[in-house]
Amino acid sequence: MKRSHLLLAGSLITVGVMVGSSLPGTVIAGQAGVAEKGVESRNEKWAEKFPNQFKTWMQTSENDTITDMLEKKPQLAVLWAGYGFAKDYNAPRGHFYAVQSNINSLRTGAPVGPATGPMPTACWTCKSPDVPRLIEEQGELEYFTGKWAKYGNEMANAIGCADCHSSQTAELTISRPYLERGLEAIGVDTKNIDSESMRSLACAQCHSEYYFKATEWTDKKGEKKVAKVVTLPWDNGLTAEDMEKYYDELGFKDWTHKISKAPMLKAQHPGYEIFSTGIHAKSGVSCADCHMPSTTEGDETFSDHHIASPMENIETVCLGCHDQEAEELKAVIETKFERKEQLMEIAMDSIAKAHLEAGKAWEIGATETEMKEILTDIRHAQWKWDYAIASHGSFFHAPEETLRLLAVANETAQTARLKLVQVLAKHGAVDFIAPDFSDKTKAQALAQVPLAKLVEEKENFRATLLKEWEKQATAKGLLDPATRKGMSDKTSYMK
Numbered sequence: 001m002k003r004s005h006l007l008l009a010g011s012l013i014t015v016g017v018m019v020g021s022s023l024p025g026t027v028i029a030g031q032a033g034v035a036e037k038g039v040e041s042r043n044e045k046w047a048e049k050f051p052n053q054f055k056t057w058m059q060t061s062e063n064d065t066i067t068d069m070l071e072k073k074p075q076l077a078v079l080w081a082g083y084g085f086a087k088d089y090n091a092p093r094g095h096f097y098a099v100q101s102n103i104n105s106l107r108t109g110a111p112v113g114p115a116t117g118p119m120p121t122a123c124w125t126c127k128s129p130d131v132p133r134l135i136e137e138q139g140e141l142e143y144f145t146g147k148w149a150k151y152g153n154e155m156a157n158a159i160g161c162a163d164c165h166s167s168q169t170a171e172l173t174i175s176r177p178y179l180e181r182g183l184e185a186i187g188v189d190t191k192n193i194d195s196e197s198m199r200s201l202a203c204a205q206c207h208s209e210y211y212f213k214a215t216e217w218t219d220k221k222g223e224k225k226v227a228k229v230v231t232l233p234w235d236n237g238l239t240a241e242d243m244e245k246y247y248d249e250l251g252f253k254d255w256t257h258k259i260s261k262a263p264m265l266k267a268q269h270p271g272y273e274i275f276s277t278g279i280h281a282k283s284g285v286s287c288a289d290c291h292m293p294s295t296t297e298g299d300e301t302f303s304d305h306h307i308a309s310p311m312e313n314i315e316t317v318c319l320g321c322h323d324q325e326a327e328e329l330k331a332v333i334e335t336k337f338e339r340k341e342q343l344m345e346i347a348m349d350s351i352a353k354a355h356l357e358a359g360k361a362w363e364i365g366a367t368e369t370e371m372k373e374i375l376t377d378i379r380h381a382q383w384k385w386d387y388a389i390a391s392h393g394s395f396f397h398a399p400e401e402t403l404r405l406l407a408v409a410n411e412t413a414q415t416a417r418l419k420l421v422q423v424l425a426k427h428g429a430v431d432f433i434a435p436d437f438s439d440k441t442k443a444q445a446l447a448q449v450p451l452a453k454l455v456e457e458k459e460n461f462r463a464t465l466l467k468e469w470e471k472q473a474t475a476k477g478l479l480d481p482a483t484r485k486g487m488s489d490k491t492s493y494m495k
């Protein structure tokens with residue numbers, strides 16, 4: 001947070017008490033870390049030296065709630081038909097559960113050995129400090145080569161200290177090389193990042209849009225391999241339109257939609273990007289100002305590492321900068337949320353219907369030429385909706401941008417639907433009405449998701465290979481089973 005911005009900020013802000021600014025990187029600069037070399041991925045190894053940070057970091061285990069978003073918003077299963085997210089998608093939980101959520105998700109499938117399963121290694125990238133450890137030990141391209149199951153016995157620790165801090169100096173660091181490349185693409189000198197920027201960039205390592213870029217390489221033994229490298233599509237800039245252009249020019253698609261056959265993009269939480277367009281970012285406020293406020297216990301002041309929703313903590317988080325009642329601010333947040341919900345529902349409905357109407361058009365003989373523009377509209381509509389929504393918290397971080405994108409998404413989907421009316425009429429289905437997708441069962445049936453089979457396979461995997469992974473990780477000294485004692489193990493599918 002830059003002081004000069006705040007001084008200009010007017011009556012909303014009381015300048016006297018400012019969270020965040022009293023805790024720059026200097027607090028720990030020069031202070032030795034926890035290892036002489038390498039990446040110390042075991043969070044508990046940091047506890048002795050940094051007890052307050054460890055204790056509050058552990059509190060991210062408090063939010064273990066599974067909110068099945070497909071049940072809450074069944075349109076999602078139609079929007080993602082043919083893609084993993086139509087199988088299983090839950091709202092985010094505390095960082096403590098990142099590895100477990102990833103393993104339990106039906107999206108990661110049920111591998112039976114290191115070279116099987118639907119997902120690449122890249123799927124671990126935002127879950128564990130074992131990722132920077134492996135990148136350092138094996139090289140980035142080797143890390144990004146192979147199937148997700150290749151590293152099942154290596155990913156033992158959930159998002160923690162070494163994701164954000166250097167194991168040698170304990171200073172904030174960028175542990176993911178792809179973020180450095182993304183920043184360089186937008187002209188940031190990554191050798192000279194100031195400590196204030198790091199208070200957001202630490203989060204941007206994971207709360208950003210990315211795709212898997214297929215990259216050919218040759219290993220030391222001369223073997224040719226293809227890595228799926230996490231890549232930030234930032235070359236043209238950070239807005240939804242900038243990234244859409246990037247993907248369009250590349251001819252990239254994440255998948256072909258099962259119903260409409262549209263070449264789809266999946267937005268992966270561009271949280272940092274959309275936050276950057278909002279008033280807080282423009283005023284120099286960083287992610288850590290609100291999600292890791294400064295706290296004092298006894299005579300010790302430190303950053304609260306219990307990263308969570310600030311909603312229950314408005315006094316500490318917001319009132320350092322805002323001269324308002326907590327209740328008033330809470331109501332402001334709630335209103336912003338409701339406005340987003342309303343436009344989001346409309347956009348999701350329009351896009352889901354567009355997919356189903358396009359499906360019908362194909363069924364009754366529509367041609368590629370008739371469908372081409374329509375499918376591009378659907379692709380663009382869904383991308384903008386997803387960019388706005390997958391960035392959790394965007395309704396607060398950047399409310400205007402969120403509502404703008406939802407409005408554009410709806411308009412683009414409706415344009416596709418108008419064109420579809422003509423195509424449907426031409427092929428004799430002028431009265432077609434999209435089928436009902438008002439609950440998860442109906443929506444997943446339309447998306448042709450074989451849920452019972454997926455769950456059965458997953459349960460098998462959890463009872464067999466997963467147990468092996470845990471044993472192996474423990475034997476290697478990567479996993480201390482005591483750290484998972486009493487840990488809940490909830491999923492959307494085990495009732």
Ligand code: HEC
Binds near residue numbers: 057302
């Ligand atoms: C998601 C990123 C993230 C994770 C995970 C994380 N930290 Fe931090 N940490 C931060 C940020 C941001 C700051 C604030 C630094 C600043 O203001 O310059 C910070 C500050 C600190 C400081 C400096 C004193 C203070 O409290 O401000 C220490 C020490 C520290 N963290 C230790 C840890 C330890 C130990 C762990 C693991 C138990 C951990 N951190 C996990 C991001 C993280």
Ligand code: HEC
Binds near residue numbers: 102
């Ligand atoms: C290494 C990747 C990574 C980093 C770094 C990271 N996050 Fe996360 N974050 C995630 C993942 C993955 C989840 C979802 C975990 C789950 O559902 O199991 C998540 C969840 C969250 C949640 C939801 C928590 C809840 O209880 O609802 C918040 C808030 C959040 N992150 C904020 C931040 C902030 C702020 C930073 C930077 C200080 C940050 N994250 C850094 C990957 C990361």
Ligand code: HEC
Binds near residue numbers: 200204280291
């Ligand atoms: C000015 C304060 C503020 C700043 C700065 C801020 N956030 Fe948030 N964040 C919030 C609020 C308020 C919410 C909404 C919480 C809710 O709905 O319960 C939120 C929600 C979130 C969520 C969703 C949590 C959930 O469980 O759904 C994530 C993830 C998140 N923020 C990450 C970030 C990241 C990453 C940054 C920086 C790029 C950031 N935030 C910057 C205040 C802030």
Ligand code: HEC
Binds near residue numbers: 279286314320
């Ligand atoms: C580090 C300081 C800081 C923190 C912490 C902070 N804000 Fe702000 N907030 C600002 C600044 C600066 C502005 C821009 C004010 C302006 O330009 O008039 C702002 C603007 C706002 C606005 C008006 C803009 C909009 O998006 O509607 C709201 C509402 C708001 N903040 C709510 C909150 C809430 C709620 C929290 C806690 C979750 C919070 N802020 C935390 C500094 C802060």
